[in-house]
Amino acid sequence: MAVPKRKTSKAKRDSRRSHHKLTAPNLTECPQCHQPKLPHHACPNCGYYKGRQAIEVE
Ligand SMILES: [Zn+2]
Numbered sequence: 001m002a003v004p005k006r007k008t009s010k011a012k013r014d015s016r017r018s019h020h021k022l023t024a025p026n027l028t029e030c031p032q033c034h035q036p037k038l039p040h041h042a043c044p045n046c047g048y049y050k051g052r053q054a055i056e057v058e
Pocket of ligand 1: 030031032033034035043044045046048
């Protein structure tokens with residue numbers, strides 16, 4: 001089996017991982033209850049989407 005000749009340097013290893021970061025989700029304000037919610041999703045707090053009750057929330 002092929003074996004690496006040299007240990008991967010810190011710079012090579014770290015630059016490979018430079019795309020591994022996480023990004024925070026985009027949040028918009030619900031026009032109904034003014035809580036943060038994901039865009040293009042029904043609000044998890046009040047269940048409204050496009051100005052009407054889209055899902056039931058107790
Ligand atoms: Zn809402």
